[in-house]
Amino acid sequence: MAQITKDDVYDAADPRDFPAMLEVERYGNRSNAFDKIISATHAHFWDPLDKKYIDFSEPFDPETQQILPDDFFPIFQTRIGARMTPAQKVKFASQSTRWQLSGILHGEQAALALSASLCHILRDPGAQEYAANQTREEARHVSAFAAYIKSRWGSPLPVGQTLGALLTEIVRTPEVYKKIIGMQMLVEGLAMGAFSLLYRASNDPLLTKLCRLVMTDEAFHHKFGKIWADRTIPKLTREEHDIVEDWTAKCFQTLLFNLINPEQMQFVYHSVGIDWREATAAIADSFGNERLRKLTDRSPGLLRALLLSDPYRRVLVKTLLDAGIITDRTKRFYAMCADLNALRSEGPRMVGDDIAEEGIKFLHTINTGGSVLAAE
Amino acid sequence: MVQITKDNAYDAVAPDDFPAMLEVERYGRRSTAFDKIISATHEHFWDPLDKKYIDFSEPFDPEANQILPDEFFPVFKTRVGEKMTAAQKVKFASQSTRWQISGILHGEQGALALSASLCHILRDPGAQEYAANQTREEARHVTGFAAYIKSRWGSPLPAGKTLSSLLTEIVLAPEVYKKIIGMQMLVEGLAMGAFATLYQKSHDPLLVKLCQLVMTDEAFHHKFGKIWADRTIPKLSPEEHNIVEDWAAQCFQTLLFNLINPEQMQVVYDSVGIDWREAMEAFREAFGDEQRREQMKQSANIFRVLVKTLLKAGIITDRTRHYYALYVNMDELKSEGDRMVGDDIAEEGIKFLQTINFGDVSRGRSLLAAE
Numbered sequence: 001m002a003q004i005t006k007d008d009v010y011d012a013a014d015p016r017d018f019p020a021m022l023e024v025e026r027y028g029n030r031s032n033a034f035d036k037i038i039s040a041t042h043a044h045f046w047d048p049l050d051k052k053y054i055d056f057s058e059p060f061d062p063e064t065q066q067i068l069p070d071d072f073f074p075i076f077q078t079r080i081g082a083r084m085t086p087a088q089k090v091k092f093a094s095q096s097t098r099w100q101l102s103g104i105l106h107g108e109q110a111a112l113a114l115s116a117s118l119c120h121i122l123r124d125p126g127a128q129e130y131a132a133n134q135t136r137e138e139a140r141h142v143s144a145f146a147a148y149i150k151s152r153w154g155s156p157l158p159v160g161q162t163l164g165a166l167l168t169e170i171v172r173t174p175e176v177y178k179k180i181i182g183m184q185m186l187v188e189g190l191a192m193g194a195f196s197l198l199y200r201a202s203n204d205p206l207l208t209k210l211c212r213l214v215m216t217d218e219a220f221h222h223k224f225g226k227i228w229a230d231r232t233i234p235k236l237t238r239e240e241h242d243i244v245e246d247w248t249a250k251c252f253q254t255l256l257f258n259l260i261n262p263e264q265m266q267f268v269y270h271s272v273g274i275d276w277r278e279a280t281a282a283i284a285d286s287f288g289n290e291r292l293r294k295l296t297d298r299s300p301g302l303l304r305a306l307l308l309s310d311p312y313r314r315v316l317v318k319t320l321l322d323a324g325i326i327t328d329r330t331k332r333f334y335a336m337c338a339d340l341n342a343l344r345s346e347g348p349r350m351v352g353d354d355i356a357e358e359g360i361k362f363l364h365t366i367n368t369g370g371s372v373l374a375a376e
Numbered sequence: 377m378v379q380i381t382k383d384n385a386y387d388a389v390a391p392d393d394f395p396a397m398l399e400v401e402r403y404g405r406r407s408t409a410f411d412k413i414i415s416a417t418h419e420h421f422w423d424p425l426d427k428k429y430i431d432f433s434e435p436f437d438p439e440a441n442q443i444l445p446d447e448f449f450p451v452f453k454t455r456v457g458e459k460m461t462a463a464q465k466v467k468f469a470s471q472s473t474r475w476q477i478s479g480i481l482h483g484e485q486g487a488l489a490l491s492a493s494l495c496h497i498l499r500d501p502g503a504q505e506y507a508a509n510q511t512r513e514e515a516r517h518v519t520g521f522a523a524y525i526k527s528r529w530g531s532p533l534p535a536g537k538t539l540s541s542l543l544t545e546i547v548l549a550p551e552v553y554k555k556i557i558g559m560q561m562l563v564e565g566l567a568m569g570a571f572a573t574l575y576q577k578s579h580d581p582l583l584v585k586l587c588q589l590v591m592t593d594e595a596f597h598h599k600f601g602k603i604w605a606d607r608t609i610p611k612l613s614p615e616e617h618n619i620v621e622d623w624a625a626q627c628f629q630t631l632l633f634n635l636i637n638p639e640q641m642q643v644v645y646d647s648v649g650i651d652w653r654e655a656m657e658a659f660r661e662a663f664g665d666e667q668r669r670e671q672m673k674q675s676a677n678i679f680r681v682l683v684k685t686l687l688k689a690g691i692i693t694d695r696t697r698h699y700y701a702l703y704v705n706m707d708e709l710k711s712e713g714d715r716m717v718g719d720d721i722a723e724e725g726i727k728f729l730q731t732i733n734f735g736d737v738s739r740g741r742s743l744l745a746a747e
Contacts, residue, residue: 018489018547022482022535027522035425042733045418049411106398112495112508113394119492119511125518132488132515135495139508142501146403159398171394367418368734 004177004244006235009033010228012121012176026123033227034130037220041133044216044360045367048144052366054213056147060204062094067152067204072096075262078282080274088272095157095268098149101207102156103163103258104194105145107187110167111221112138114183117171130224137217148210160264166254177232177244184225185319186251190259192218193315196352212359219356222319229323242329248320249330256337315351318343380553380616383607385409388497388552402499409603410506413596417509420592420726421733424520428732430589432523436580438470443528443580448472450636454658456650464648471533471644474525477583478532479539479634480570481521483563486543487597488514490559493547506600513593524586536640542630553608553620560601561689562627565682568594572718573678588725595722598685605689618695624686625696632679632703681717684709 005011009031013020020026046053060067073096075081076089084092115138118131149156159167170182195211195218202208236244258264262276262283269276317338320326326334334340381387385407389396396402422429436443449472451457452465460468491514494507525532535543546558571587571594578584612620634640638652638659645652683704686692692700700706 016548018486018544019540021485021489022540022543024478024532024534027481027518028526028531030519030522039423039425042418042421042423045421047415047418049415102400105403109397109403110394112504113397116492116495116508116511119515120489125522128488129515129519132492132511135492135508136512139495139505142403143406143505146406146501150404155404156400158400164395164398167398168394172392 003175004232004236004240007228007231009124009127009231010176010180011123012174013123015117015120015174018120020123027125029123030125032126033231034126034224037223038126038129038133040220041137043367044220044363046140046213046216046363048140048147048213053363054144054206054209056151056206058151058206060152060206062097062152062204063090065203066090066093067097067202067207068093068198069201069203072201074283074286075274075279078279078286080279080282084272092268092272092274094153095271096265098153099157099265099268100194101145101149103159104191105142105149105156106159106163106167107191108138108141108145110171111183111187112142113171114179118176118179121174121176134221134224137221141214141217144210144214148206151206152204157267160258162254162261162264163258166251166258170251176228178247180225180228181244181248181325182251184221185229185323186248186255186316188218188222188225189316189319190255192222192350192352196315196355199355212355212362215352215356216359216363219350219353222350226319226323229325233324241327245325245327245330248325249333252316252320252334318346318350322348379551380608380612380620382611383604385500385503385607386552386556386604387499388550389499391493391496391550394496396499403501405500407500407502409607410502410600413599414502414505414509416596417513419733420596420729422516422589422592422729424516424523424589429729430520430582430585432527432582434527434582436528436582438473438528438580439467441579442466442469443473443578443583444469444574445577445579448577450662451638451650451655451658454655454662456655456658460648460650468644468648468650470529471647472641474529475533475641475644476570476635477521477525479535480567481518481525481532482535482539482543483567484514484517484521486547487559487563488518489547490555494552494555497550497552510597510600513597517590517593520586520590524583527582528580533643536634538630538634538637538640542627542634546627552604554623556601556604557620557624557691558627560597561605561685561691562624562631562682564594564598564601565685566631566678568598568716568718569678569681572681572721575718575721588721588728591718591722592725592729595716595719598681598716602685602689605685605691609690617693621691621693621696624691625699628679628682628686628700631682635678680704680709684712684716688714 003012008029048054048056070076070089070093073081073089073093075092076084081089112135115131115135119128119135122128122131146156166182167187170179170187173179192215195215199208199211199215202211233241233244262269262279266276269279317326317334317340320334321340321343326340331340379388384405424430424432446452446465446469449457449465449469451468452460457465488511491507491511495504495511498504498507522532542558543563546555546563549555549558568591571591575584575587575591578587609617609620638645638655642652645655683692683700683706686700687706687709697706
């Protein structure tokens with residue numbers, strides 16, 4: 001295990017070395033890099049247990065009405081989709097949405113555990129307070145997504161093997177760079193993209209509201225990853241950059257594979273009597289092209305279909321590109337999914353920032369109760 | 377390693393068993409036991425980085441004015457104290473206060489790590505959300521006490537070996553009962569007692585304010601331990617009860633030893649040129665004198681909260697009762713009601729925070745009843 005530490009803010013101890021946290025000098029060496037993010041937590045406080053913020057008893061039946069429109073389900077545009085009955089499509093849409101939101105729930109659970117694990121290794125008291133704060137915010141996301149899934153389907157679907165293995169790896173790893181790239185930049189980046197997409201497309205007002213609330217927190221978590229990258233990437237040696245870039249590409253590939261591979265969604269296909277292998281072949285026939293086929297021989301077309309949907313592309317790839325993680329070594333890999341030149345020319349604002357800002361304004365109204373005292 | 381689990385809310389897994397947290401059934405089995413405490417967090421929010429809550433630039437020179445009165449320093453009642461000059465006493469009081477507050481800082485750091493470690497082992501999503509919330513609150517305590525110590529002495533003193541070992545043991549322990557008794561009931565109980573005493577006796581208004589702010593959180597953390605005890609202790613087998621009772625006594629002894637043993641405070645005695653061994657000998661002599669012993673018992677008052685907690689929880693039986701009785705009047709404690717020292721201070725603090733946070737003072741009392 002080797003830490004790649006280029007800024008004292010991210011200096012780390014072994015996860016079991018609690019005595020290191022009692023060192024006298026450590027307490028005084030506090031970075032103020034995260035102070036604003038930490039202090040902002042009160043302004044965007046929300047509570048999934050309090051109906052004044054969100055009410056999970058609001059009805060919506062996903063078995064009679066689609067939460068998400070047809071374009072979320074590329075299988076509908078294949079020969080298999082052409083054969084599906086309207087009832088089958090509604091059922092598939094329901095279970096596929098359940099699967100996606102279950103993936104988000106598992107991701108939030110991992111974010112909770114990962115943030116808590118950062119409390120054990122980050123030496124800087126400011127970074128540690130930030131991590132503690134994120135732990136608390138992730139816990140409310142777990143509560144909220146669990147409540148949403150319960151209200152719509154009763155229970156979540158199991159985590160796919162691919163996603164489960166990645167989440168377990170980044171929670172357990174003692175390396176800060178693996179945790180921050182894996183969770184704060186990639187999983188959180190993917191989440192920001194997913195939430196903004198769901199916020200705009202969902203027919204269920206409860207999901208729209210939930211995504212907006214969660215985004216008020218996630219926008220800050222994503223910034224934590226950005227601050228790490230700004231202070232780390234430019235100082236890496238070539239060898240270190242290769243390590244970081246390869247780890248990033250590995251996580252990126254895993255997340256996308258989880259998102260698009262019908263094998264990971266076996267339960268969903270099974271629920272409408274479709275064999276996932278047949279679905280894979282049908283998707284490849286409908287969307288595939290040679291370049292993507294080289295990337296993965298299982299599910300190339302859907303990869304492109306999903307990646308070319310704006311929020312995912314912009315948040316995920318743009319974060320990595322802006323951070324300077326992507327070089328010529330891996331740019332071809334990402335270029336298959338997004339136009340890197342177009343992304344480079346865009347400003348620093350991220351997809352979802354506007355929604356998060358709107359959400360914070362909404363929370364400010366509730367939290368201050370119109371109080372002049374708190375309204376500064 | 378053996379878990380002693382009598383209520384599903386405290387069911388636990390191994391610290392590195394993250395896959396257990398992804399089990400589908402787990403998400404739906406959420407206890408509501410902690411929901412009110414979790415929701416209350418927004419009401420008693422405070423931020424040590426924001427001068428609207430507390431301003432660490434408020435001046436006080438502990439080398440010129442004693443933060444704490446003479447009664448906090450039992451050595452003053454011994455022959456060693458009688459020989460000390462006035463200047464030596466002020467210096468000793470300053471460094472001893474620094475040592476005590478450094479111990480609190482290390483305890484808060486332990487509480488932060490321990491709460492985070494509970495997030496890895498508690499299966500119940502409600503208990504886990506509570507632990508995450510406590511992690512966040514402990515982090516602001518670390519920030520608050522580190523800032524206070526910096527403003528008064530520049531830096532904290534190192535943790536004594538005794539305290540450091542206990543904190544490390546409970547942070548790394550995978551057993552829930554060890555964590556909850558060790559931290560939520562004993563360390564937090566001791567802290568509540570200490571904060572209440574410091575709040576009442578400190579001459580430094582900044583320390584008074586800091587203690588009250590921290591107590592607005594700690595009162596809830598202490599309740600988490602109480603809920604565990606209410607749901608666990610009555611269901612223990614005699615063997616399990618012995619394990620729990622012995623562990624509580626062991627933690628109590630360690631905390632007491634840390635607080636009163638001059639060896640743990642060597643750096644403080646060194647600062648005024650007193651050999652800690654001589655101080656220890658002087659204590660032994662003084663403790664043989666009934667009048668002086670009674671005076672010294674006063675300094676053990678901060679243990680009242682935690683002993684009362686253990687007593688009311690049914691953890692202390694005749695097996696260990698005599699041990700606690702050396703320091704605290706057990707009959708008096710038993711006859712007292714359920715209100716804890718510090719509850720009133722915490723409630724006042726919550727009202728203060730509600731004024732800042734919402735401009736509303738009407739909800740303070742009902743919040744602390746959140747369990």
